Amino acid sequence: MDEPLSAAPAAGAAPAAGPPAPSGPGPAPHLFSSADHGRSPLRIPVRVRAGFLIPAAVILAAIIIWPAVDSVWLSLHNHDGSKWVGLHNYKTMFTDSATLTALKNNVIWVVCAPTIACALGLMFALLAEKIRWSTAFKAVIFMPMAISFLAAGVIFELVYQQDPNQGVANAVAVGVHDTFAKSSQYPGARPRPNEGTEAGGGAFNTVHTYQAGSVVTVPLVGLQAASLPGKAAQAAAPSAAPAPDQIEGTVWLDIIYGGGGKPGSIDPGKKGMPGISVKAIDAATGKSAGSASAHNDGTFTIKGLKPGASYRLELPGSNFAQPYRGIQWLGPSLVTPAIIASYLWIWAGFAMVLIAAGLASIPRELQEAARVDGANERQIFWRVTVPLLAPVLLVVLVTQVINVLKVFDLVYVIAPGSTLPNANVLAVQMWNVSFGGGQDQGLGSAMGVFLYALVLPAMYFNIRRLRREKKEGGR
C-alpha cells in the first residue's frame, strides 16, 4: 500500500517541476534526468523524497515527538526543570496517597465505564432494530455527544445537588422514599438539654423514674413554633393529682417567638405538641407498660399502671425522625460512580451508533439459519449475534479505554472540592501537581509519562488491528 501511495503525489509533482528543465540548465533537471535514467524510471531521487517528507516530519517532530521526549526529560528533573533528580519523581508518585487514590479510581473507571458503555450501546442498538422510530431513538440517545464535556459536567453537577429542590436525582430519591415512608410530625425536635432527659437510639428517655400517680413535664425545643400543627393550643399544666394508676404530664414546645419565657416552665405563648406519643417503661423489667398520645394542649395521661411501681418515660424516635435528605451523590463513597454515570450518559450513544452499524452488516441468514435449526432467541444472541459483533465491540471497548484513561473535565467539574480527593483520577492529579497549584512540572510530567504507558497497550492493540484489517482489505 505504501509504495504506490507515496509515489503518486511525487509522480504528479514531478511534471509540475519539470517545465523549467528543458529550458534552463541547472542542478535540478540534471538530477531528475540522471536519476530517471540511472535507475528505474519510477524511482524518485532521495533528495526529492526527503523534500516531500521533511515538512510532515518537522511538524510531527515539533508537535508530537519533541514534547513526548521533553516530557520524559522533564519527568527526570525537579519542579522547574533545573536539576536532575533521576527517578525521584516516579518514586514520589507511587508513594503519594493522592496519586494512589487517583490510580485506584482510574482502575475503577477502566473496568466499569467501557464495559457498561458497551453493554448499554449493545442494548440500545438491539432495541433500535426492533422499534419503529429507530432513527429518532438513535438521534436522542446520541444527542449528548453534541454537548461538550465541561457543559455536561455542569449539568450533572446540578443533577446531583443534595437539595431535592435543585437536584433532580435527589428529587426522585426523596419522592420514592417518602411514598413508602412518611416523615415524622416533629422532625428535629428534642427535649431541652439539662431538663432530665437523655438521648438513646433516636428516642429520648427520662433520667429519673416516676411512680405511678405522679406528674411529668417534658419541655421540647429545636422546632419552630410556625411548624406546629394548627390544632396545637396553649400548653396546659397537668392536673395536680392524677389517679394512682396513672402518670400525667405535658409535652410542649418550650420556645416563645422572639425569645423570652423561662426555660422549662409552661409560660403563656408556649404551645402543646399534639400527637406526640409517650411510653411508660417499667423501670424494673424494662418493658413497655403503657403509652399515650398528647392532646392539643400537650397534656397526656398514661393509664393502667401499677400503683406504686416506678416507670421511666420514653419519647420514641418516630416522633422526631428527620426528613429523608436523599442520597449524597457527590459524597466520598458515591462520587466516582456518579461521575461514571454522567460519562455513560454521553458515551452510550457513541457505542450504540458503532454497534448498530456493526449489526447492520451482519448477514441475516445466519440468524435465520440458527432459528430454523431450533435455537431460541437467547442462544441466537449469545452464540450468533455477539460473536459476529465481537470485532466491533472490541473497537468500542478499546476506544473507550483510551478515552477513560484521560478523563479529566467531568471529574474536575462535577466533584465538589471536598470530595475531589475521593474522585481524583490521574489526569486531574497530573493537572493539579503541574498547574493547579503544585507548580511541579517534574512530577506532573512523570504522571504524564505514566499515563502514556497505560494507554500504550490499547494503542498497540488498535494499531495491530488496523494492520490486520489493511491486510484483509488488500486481498
Add this chain to the structure above:
Amino acid sequence: MGARSHRSVTAVAAVGLASGLALAGCSSSSSKPSAGSSNSSAATSASGSASGSASGGSTAPGPALPDLSGKSIQVLAEWSGTEQQDFQKVIDAFTAKTHAKVSYQGAGDQTVTVLQSKIAGGGAPDVALIAAPGAITDLAKAGKLTPLSADVQSTIDANFDPGWKKLGTIDGKSYSIMFKAADKGTFWYNTAAFQQAGIQPPTDWAGFLKDCQTLSDAGITPVSVGGADGWTLADWFQNVYLSQAGPDMYDKLSHHQIPWTDPSVKQALTTLGQLFGNDQFLAGGKSGALQTSFNDSVTNTFKTPSKAAMVFEGDFSSSVITSTTSAKLGTDAKFFPFPAAGSTANFVQGSGDAAVALNGNPATMAFIQFLASPQAGSIWAQAGGFLSPNKNVPASAYPDDITRAEAAQLTQAGPNFRFSLDDLSPAGFGGTKGAGEWGDLQYFLGHPTDVDGTAAKLEADAAKVTWS
C-alpha cells in the same frame, strides 16, 4: 497569585453557569457595583437622614498638587469593566486637577506577571496597583520600586491609621499604600431569624456559640457553611486564628516561620471545632456542609424559607444575596464583624490593591498622593463596590449603610488588618482545590474532633511547598 487566584479556581467550575450568581462569589469585580446600585434608592434616603453631619463626598478635600501640564503617566491595575470605568473617574479628577495625562492599562488576574514582564522589557508603568503583598516585597527588595516621597507620606499620615502605613513599609521605607480593600470579616445574618429567636448579633466567640444554641433551640439552624469550597473554610480558620493568636503570630504562620502543629493552630482548630463539631449548628450537618458551595451557603441563609440564620464570608457575599434572593440588604440581611475568638479587637482579614511607584517622577508621586487623598476614595466610593481604608473618606460617600459599616470596620482595623493567609501562601498550599490548606480544613470539617491529625496534615502539606 493575587487575592483572586482561588476565586478563579471556582470560576472554572462556574463558567458554564450563564448566570452571574456563581461568578459573583468569585470576584468582587463586576457584580459588586450592581449590588451598590440596586440599593441606591434605599441609600439616598439613608444618606439624606445622615447628611447633616458629614460633608458631601464630591467636595471631600484633595491634596494640593502641582500643575503637571504636559506630563503623562501610565497606570497598571487589575480592574476592567465597571471597575475600570469607576477608576477612570478617579483618574479624570486627577487630570482635572493637575492637567497630567494618565493612561490606564488593566491586566486582570495577571497584574503581577504583566508588571514583571514590563519591568523586564524596559516599559514599566509609573504606578501599579497590586493585590499581592508578597510581590510588592519582592519588587521592593529587588530595587524595582521607589519609596514614596515625603509629600505622599504626609498625605498618608493625615488620612490613614498608622497601621496602614506600616503595612506598606518594607525595611523601614514606605513603598505602598492601599487604595481599595476587600473585607473578609463580615458575618452575615438573617434579621428575621434573629428576631424570631430573640437574639442580638454576638461580639465574641462565646456569645456566638450561645446564639447558635438559642437559634437551634428555637428550631432555626444557626449557620450555613460553604464547605464544598475549601477557601471559605480557610477564611473561617484565618479569622479565628487572627483574633485568637494575634497579628504577630498570624504573620509568622503566613510565612511558615512557625509550624502548623503549633499550639496556637491547634487552639484555633479546637475553637472552630466547637461549631463544626455540633451537627445541630450546621445546615445539613457536617456532611451537608461539605456539599454546600459558597454561593449555596449564602443563598440558603437568605432565601425563603431560609435554611440557616447566619453565613460567614466577605463583603462580596452581598452581591450573591442581591442576585440570588429577594432579601434586602440592610433590612433582611445585615452583617456583624466576625466574632473575636480571642483578645484581638478590630481585626480584619481581607485583601486589597496597594499603589506602588516605579519611579520618583513628580507626576508619579502626585498620582499616588492623590490616590491616598479622601477625594480619590470618595469618588469611587460614590460609584459603589469600593471600600477605602482611608479614615477621612466621609461615611456619606458610600451608597448604603452596609457599605458604610464595612468601611468603618476597615478603617478601624489599621494595624490588625491582614491579608488572607491562603492568598499569601504558595498556590500548592493555599490555592489548590481539595488539597493543601483548603483540603485539610475540609477534612477537619468532616472530622472536627481530630485537631492533632488536622494540624499534622496541614504541616505535612506546608512542608511540601517552598515558602518565600
